Amino acid sequence: xxxILEATIIHHVCIVLILLWLLDSFKCCHPVxxxxxxIYLYLVHDLYETRLRRKLQFEExxxxxxxxxxxxxxxxxxxxxxxxxxxxxCMEEIVSQKILLPIVxxxxxxxxxxxxxxxxxxxxxxxxxxxxxxxxxxxPESNGDDHLVLIGVKFLPYWPFLGRLRVCFAEPPYFQMxxxxxxxxxxxxxxxxxxxxxxxxxxxLAFEQTLVQPNMLVVDxxxxxxxxxxxxxxxxxxxxxxxxxxxxxxxANMKPSDLNGLADPYVKGQLGPYRFRTKxxxxxxxxxxxxxxxxxxCTWESPNVLIIEVRDKDRLFDDLLGNCSVNIxxxxxxxxxxxxxxxxxxxxxxxxxxxxxxxxxxxxSFVHICLWSMNAMQNA
Numbered sequence: 001x002x003x004i005l006e007a008t009i010i011h012h013v014c015i016v017l018i019l020l021w022l023l024d025s026f027k028c029c030h031p032v033x034x035x036x037x038x039i040y041l042y043l044v045h046d047l048y049e050t051r052l053r054r055k056l057q058f059e060e061x062x063x064x065x066x067x068x069x070x071x072x073x074x075x076x077x078x079x080x081x082x083x084x085x086x087x088x089x090c091m092e093e094i095v096s097q098k099i100l101l102p103i104v105x106x107x108x109x110x111x112x113x114x115x116x117x118x119x120x121x122x123x124x125x126x127x128x129x130x131x132x133x134x135x136x137x138x139x140p141e142s143n144g145d146d147h148l149v150l151i152g153v154k155f156l157p158y159w160p161f162l163g164r165l166r167v168c169f170a171e172p173p174y175f176q177m178x179x180x181x182x183x184x185x186x187x188x189x190x191x192x193x194x195x196x197x198x199x200x201x202x203x204x205l206a207f208e209q210t211l212v213q214p215n216m217l218v219v220d221x222x223x224x225x226x227x228x229x230x231x232x233x234x235x236x237x238x239x240x241x242x243x244x245x246x247x248x249x250x251x252a253n254m255k256p257s258d259l260n261g262l263a264d265p266y267v268k269g270q271l272g273p274y275r276f277r278t279k280x281x282x283x284x285x286x287x288x289x290x291x292x293x294x295x296x297x298c299t300w301e302s303p304n305v306l307i308i309e310v311r312d313k314d315r316l317f318d319d320l321l322g323n324c325s326v327n328i329x330x331x332x333x334x335x336x337x338x339x340x341x342x343x344x345x346x347x348x349x350x351x352x353x354x355x356x357x358x359x360x361x362x363x364x365s366f367v368h369i370c371l372w373s374m375n376a377m378q379n380a
Contacts, residue, residue, distance in 0.1 A: 008048065020037060108120070166218050167215070168213050215235060243296055243357070247266050247290070251265060251288075251289075251351050252350045254310070254349045269308045272304070272306050305325050324342070326353075338354040
């Protein structure tokens with residue numbers, strides 16, 4: 001894996017060197033070209049470092065789940081043998097063209113960005129290698145994240161014998177996409193810096209909001225098998241059982257990140273599929289935000305860890321000023337927790353926030369109004 005990444009990065013280096021050589025041949029090589037080349041190579045290096053990190057994290061999770069598999073299981077060589085025989089004959093045609101191809105346009109239309117007018121899929125190919133099942137076991141009920149994929153089946157006493165399938169991932173899956181919009185064997189546009197992160201964010205959002213527990217893809221097999229096919233799939237999105245009211249209040253002793261000895265900090269947060277971001281406070285090492293975010297909680301079975309990052313807004317790269325985390329599962333009592341958290345991975349900086357759990361719709365309290373009023377008076 002490492003050699004492949006290194007070879008690909010070398011290709012980018014060769015392309016940059018060739019372009020610089022051409023510019024120099026026509027006596028058009030300006031120092032700005034060298035500066036832009038360094039920026040481009042830095043973005044390429046950051047892209048492949050991010051992909052390698054995601055791949056290693058996925059491998060660690062996969063190995064951890066394999067170690068948790070119960071010892072009492074039966075081999076499924078018979079199943080792998082049967083799938084291998086029928087994969088190229090009918091599974092590729094049925095699964096990709098009959099099942100996945102009608103579903104993919106629905107996801108594209110629902111999650112395409114506002115800058116894209118239309119998106120379509122002309123062909124979907126699953127490959128010549130069938131999936132391989134290593135072990136099979138039966139559990140009375142699901143406990144935590146023992147399964148990477150959760151499947152619920154409703155049987156019928158008549159054809160097609162399966163009434164409904166409910167499928168979801170126990171955690172966001174690892175995926176990697178190749179996009180060649182111009183020529184079938186041309187440039188993979190996901191190799192370009194910025195494009196890969198944009199596509200990954202769209203796919204991650206689509207997966208997390210639809211196909212990651214507790215949300216499920218529901219397939220009505222009866223409608224799918226009927227001559228007059230209707231809307232045979234749907235997304236079962238669970239309603240929140242609670243809300244976490246997160247108040248990003250202020251920061252103190254932030255790390256100077258700009259040449260003027262100051263910083264332009266803002267806060268990013270994520271809890272499950274939900275993401276938020278505060279406004280940027282210009283030239284301030286003790287920023288005051290006083291912003292509130294209402295985060296839905298769909299289940300208490302998952303860790304529900306709120307990941308927070310403080311970043312410095314720049315024109316090219318937003319520097320990391322530190323991060324911290326809060327375990328929301330420890331705050332079920334409904335009390336407002338007001339804390340100062342030290343920023344990790346940095347030697348300085350603290351973040352002041354408050355978290356309140358609510359079982360229903362939450363209205364703005366008098367304390368929040370006072371805080372916002374103070375902020376408005378300070379900015380006046």
